Amino acid sequence: MSKKNLITNEFLELATHYGLNNEEAAAFYNKLGRIPSKEELAVCGALWSEHCSYKSSRAHLKRFHTEEPWVLQGPGENAGVVAINKNFGIAFKMESHNHPSYLEPYQGAATGVGGILRDVFCMGANPIASLNCLRFGEGTWNATLLRDTVRGIGDYGNCVGVPTVTGDISFHHNYNKNILVNAFTAGIIHKDKIFRGILSDASEDQVASLKNKTKEILPQLKINSEVTKEIESILLPEGENILIYFGSATGRDGVHGATMSSSEFSSGGTTLKPTVQVGDPFAEKVLLEATLSIIEKKLAIGLQDMGAAGLTSSSVEMAGRSGCGVALDLAKVPQRASNMQAWEILLSESQERMLCAVKPENLNEVLAELKKFNLSYAEIGKVNRTGLFVCIFDNQIVTATPIPILIEDVPRYNLPIQNKDEYLKNHSVIHNETSEKIWLGEATQGKPSLSLNAQNLSAHNDILSGINLENLVEKYPNLIEHLFAHPANAKRSPVYHNYCSTVQGNTVAGCGAMQSAAAGVVRLPHYAQEKDKNNNVTKTGIAISGGCDERWVEIDPFNGSALSALKVARKIVATGGVPLAMTDCLNFGSPRSAEVMRQFSDAVDGINLVAKELHIPIVSGNVSLNNQTSGNPIPPTPMIGMVGRIDDVTKVPLFSLPSRYFEKSENKSIFLIHISDNKASELSSYKASQTAWILGKANSHCPELNLTSEKSLWKYTLSAISEIKPKICFPVGHGGLLGSLISCSLRSECELELNENIWKKSSQDLFSEGNMGFIFGFTSKEETEKFLQLYSSNISSECVAILKPAGTSIQKTVLNFNAVFKLYSGSLKRYFDTLSCEYKEK
Amino acid sequence: MKKTLLPVFPGTNCEKESLLWIADNLESKAEFLDLSKHSTLKADDIDAIFVPGGFSYGDYLRAGAIAARSDEMAFVKKRAVEGVAVLGICNGFQILCETGLLPGALVKNITRRYHHFPVSIRIETAYINKSNSNKKCVWIPEFNENEQEEVQKEFTTEFSVPMSCGMGNWIAPVNESDKNIAENNAVIYYNHNENGSYKSIAGITNQAGNILGMMPHPERASDSAVGGVDGLIFLLGISQSRNIKIRAGSELEKFAEKIKMGRTH
Known part of the structure; x- marks a missing residue:
């Protein structure tokens, strides 16, 4: 009870600022057994955010059918992987970038593409095809959003050199203030070179002595204490794996991105603008090549991109998977803004950055590789056996949080769900409330307005x-x-003419390519083809498609979602492809609404039915909740991205x-x-x-x-x-x-x-x-x-x-x-x- | 076997399919240009140099500007002057203009935006005509008058290959005489001039006819599996002019066969 007294209003206010509500702040305090530092609150706020922790959705997501014999990597990693032939697999995932794209469409959409590309190539996969699913509302601002998100996606993907081969766009008045931008990328990966985001592969025996030493010294380690020689010996131990940061420098862009994406918009939305990241596709392209080269040469132990919650989530998640501790010296992180505070460095979502763990003996070779690609880099920390996430700033310890608190003790919410019959009754008829009607080329005054x-x-x-x-x-x-x-039926070429669909030279069918099919079809690259029984080179390809019929989901979340998933699969079947697996991007309103949770829960079950019955497992995914403005949620939109195998691309x-x-x-x-x-x-x-x-x-x-x-x-x-x-x-x-x-x-x-x-x-x-x-x-x-x-x-x-x-x-x-x-x-x-x-x- | 070299810069993104385009179709050893290995190569060791597309150095400053000032392009320039066949596609074309190997410059499309689609183009008839000695380009095959009819129908009126560019609007040199020379060396034209190029020019050669720069991507329409083979016309040209054997069983072999058959009909 004496503990409780330490929770002051000031503390709660600070916690709220970092995205923790009062109960969560108290829970964090209790688990920690002391008042957390400001930096620890920032770290916890980001990792416990909906975006990173899936705290409201996890209870439902675990029902997903995720296994089939051809699945090489299921959910939990940066992307899922399915086998495509004897030696190769396809790594793929779909991710949302809804909130940033509404605020700053060009950069928001561009960085969404950048993020999904990094998720795929940091597994060791070479990206071979992309698609995107977009949702807009009506009016002049939505006309601007449509144009600029499309250009952002195009400019970024084109420059990196990944063909955007298909996509899906639809319109609904309830997307007026919450558009959806979901990007999907698939890459080709050798099945023995699937790279995971870990920090250490050392066995218990190997680290036993270090563990004992750590136990002795650990009590001396306190927040705000100086880093003494002794403490340094356990935080940055000799011989342990080194953490290397590489790619662009860290700025203030995207600070708080994860918490922003996890909250709903209010009318004062513009104040969130500085949290939108800015992309540099050229940096991404170089980063891609450097990363794949490091992986190919087997120089790193583990690798992860700094996505949502940046350095914090990448280092903590990797440490969590490996069961070790990690210490970072934040001053060593390359910075592009002056006077950055520790918490800003931790939360920055600057783009095109990677974190990798390297054995000391490989260090020089990795650094030489990074130099060759002209990338900036720094040794920013080390793996250790403290089990803590320790950050040092100005030679002072600013965080010393046990990693399990951040990863495993995430709050789990089993939020109330509306009664199904009641839901179906309330939504038996849904109404189209669009009002803009400038039709058939009528002259418009001023800015063009999306008319539905x-x-x-x-x-x-x-x-x-x-x-x-x-x-x-x-x-x-x-x-x-x-x-x-x-617009719902109109020709899509003004959109897809912004996307390069033929780069890499393997596009068999794509929007705006030499020919197009119901789904996007790319042939596997030369090196991934095998010989068939007659010793001929195979003509294997993949078909990818995406989409969602949000109106059906709204009327009947279970059947509507299942039909949506079927519709996506049918496009693949129509190209002669066998659907192999899917990824989902579950875009919904606030989980605090029982109605939304009914939609969410039923959507999961509906998709899952298709997954089980038709053997199309869900191998990766993303949840985007709180897509609502002033209490008005988007139509439930469980977007599906799917990959199929085509045995002979000449028959498509x-x-x-x-x-x-x-x-x-x-x-x-x-x-x-x-x-x-x-x-x-x-x-x-x-x-x-x-x-x-x-x-x-x-x-x-x-x-x-x-x-x-x-x-x-x-x-x-x-x-x-x-x-x-x-x-x-x-x-x-x-x-x-x-x-x-x-x-x-x-x-x-x-x-x-x-x-x-x-x-x-x-x-x-x-x-x-x-x-x-x-x-x-x-x-x-x-x-x-x-x-x-x-x-x-x-x-x-x-x-x-x-x-x-x-x-x-x-x-x-x-x-x-x-x-x-x-x-x-x-x-x-x-x-x-x-x-x-x-x-x-x- | 002689080599075909492809200079690659940070940000180049068409290098893999470009390398395969050469390697799969021609008996030439296609390699990415590496000065530590290739700088001693003489003109006679090289079949051709192909500067592929992409966004070299992020196209910062101007498209192709930074790459044009690299050691790699200095090497290309030297060999080009000695008569080595050079091809620049998309960003490669922009780089060749920036190095001064080809006249004019590429600026923002008239629409002020990037676009991608199969573009309808045609080759200037004179280049295909063997008897016309004024207009020659090593990348364009030549035919006798009696062989010409079929080829002409296909390639001097309309064929399509993908185009992907934001800065594909070619403008001519300001100087009147340079402008006339450049205009005279135009090899490929757009049928609908989507980029807004001066006189609808899509590709030009130099006075000697050994360098060709073009905006559209023939290497992406050179395989029946992707829905187009017309881009192979340029490889047929180089194989003919520089005596490079066509690889057995390749798409180019089938293409050459088809053209021959068409002519005999």
Whole structure:
């Protein structure tokens, strides 16, 4: 009880400043058994933050299915790794950079890409492909955010030389003040060279004598005491591994980043601006090469990038994994700002920095390597056997915290969850509250504004009443035009033209590359290919895709999340890939809301069902909570990133025809066939579709989940791709069957001729989404026949349309190609046509 | 076997695929330029020098400016003057202009932003025509008049290779006579001039015809697996002009075969 008296208001205030609430501060105090120093509070605040500790989410995350025979590294490391062939694996992860990107879109997004790249290459993997998933709201600021985040991602990734091959963008009014920027990177890694973030691999025997000595001297070690010779002998012992800091110098940027990302925005958000980091992709590229070279030469014991909570988290996490202690001399850290305080050095999130542990005998070689790459570096500390995280500043000890307190004694919250039925009832209908409506190229005054409102209730009601396509098109001649001018459907090229998708020369299919497919496909680099049984070099590749259908998740978190994960997987299947594993980026509102926790918990279970049943384990991930402003949370967005294996990249079907296809080919038509479960329309839903969201401004009735049907569709699709080599294959997505066909025609820039039976179908079925199967395209009647003969009892297939060269006259058209194409391709373009820093110059 | 050397700088990021482009298709020993090993090489030991793309030294100051002042480029300059074939793509083109090996300069795209997409380009017909002795470039293959028709259809009107640049807007020298010479040496043109280059110029050679600089990336459209092989035209050119054997079983061999077949039809 005497202890309690030491907790003063002043102490609690200081703790709050570093992100610890009163209970947490008291818990830390009790565990420590004394009043912590300011620096210790800073360290604890960062490591116990939601961002670093997963304190509210861990209870749910441990339910994830994480193991399959091909998983080489599951969650817990910087990235997960799955085997891709006998000797190589793919390391991958997805991470959020939402809060910084809202405040400073260009740098926030750029450093998000930088961070995920470092997570992957510090494992020893060479990054080979990236993707990103973005979410925006409406209005002028969101138009700026869209443009600048995209440029930030592009400029950074391009300069480092990693192709961005695919991505996902969608819009919702509840992202207005909390946009999402989730970046994913995959790298190729030799399975024997998977590098982990550890500090020491010494056995107990090897360190026994040092441990005993440490025990003797440890009591002398106190906060604020001077570092005597004796103390130095246990803190920085002879012969122990040395900690080397390398990369850019440390500045004040990003101080408090982890705690910021863990709190919700208020109206005074601009004051947080100095905490956004600034990226230097050139430094990253050099850092990447130096790191991979050190790993390749086996010069280091362990290595970790300084991400969230910078030097603090990298050193403490590495020490935690190795069960040792660590001592850092903060004055030795290279600094680019003057008069930096100890806690600032500890919390800085300056970019492009690495920490590695090196055996004394390798020190000179490592330093020579770093010199060769012209990187700044410093020996900043040593591994020891104190079990403490000790920082020395001005020859004084400023922290002496037992590492288990920081890592294992993290508070665990099992926060209250709303009753499921109550949740489902409250969210049975969700409403689209967008109001901006500057449509169809109308002149805008001043800054362009992201406009999402395109309500057309009368068309919506007619579709609901089952009007057939023929009558719908006749009654609403401009409907298709309006739908495809909407940012949700519009051409993505103004976005992906900012991304280099062909660097490294292995992009088989990517956005803006020579050809594109439903997922991004890259061939493994030359050195990672093997010989097959006929002694030919293999043509193995990976397919990557990402996304989330947040509206379905909001209506029904369990089924919606499972369907979201399936949708991501379908894109991989459509390229002939077998989904191997996934990573998730769980973006939600505040965990203090029981409603949000219901979303979170069910989303975890929904994704997990897919993971288990379809053997797509979750091998890495990231949680981003508190995405809310003034109590208004984002739609629940469990973003999924997935990797699949493609055995023969020459068989990858595309999702649109390459440019000038008909000019160069003797074929004058592509036959499009739709396959789906016999009960597709019952399993799918118009009311939950994007079309209903746009026209009717509401969604309800999440589509159903049917994994049995899913499995047989995948099997059917994969065997068709390997046997008949279709030219085109993609899953039916937003816009339903009709929308997907029109998208394909717009992407391919050629005419679409619908079959007569489609005209007679109910437009509700044609716009339904959920489980609508796949579309295949063949170049000849023979292939089409061959495909139709493939038989499966519960799958139906049907010719739905023909793609014809642009300019071909079509008797009965669903769209006026030229008119729709102009709006479709110009819709997002106008947000990119202005200078990047214009708004700052005014 | 002679060598093809690729100068690589901190920030260069296309070096691996560029090396493989040469190594997979030509009987030439492709190596990254290392002055401690290569500085004694004479012009006769070298098939070609290829300055690959990327962001050398972060493109600080101006694109290619710092790399142009490196020892590596001093070496390249010496060999180029002796007649060694030199190719610069993207950042390589910018570096060649900065070293003064090629005229003009590359500035920000007219859109003021970076962009990436397959770009539609064409080769100036005169370079493909064997009988035209005024216009020659070692990187462009030449054909007799009776062989020309097919090739012409493909390459002198429209073919596409990826382009990826923020500073791809070529401007001509200010001096009128230099400008005329440079214009006269334009080898490759954009069909839609997305970068805003002077007279839609995408690639130029020097007076001697041994140096070619271009903005688009033919090395990324040289494999049927990635959806394009038209970039191989430049390797066909160098193999022809410098008698470098085409590697058996390579994409270039198939490409050369296809062009030959097309011509006989």
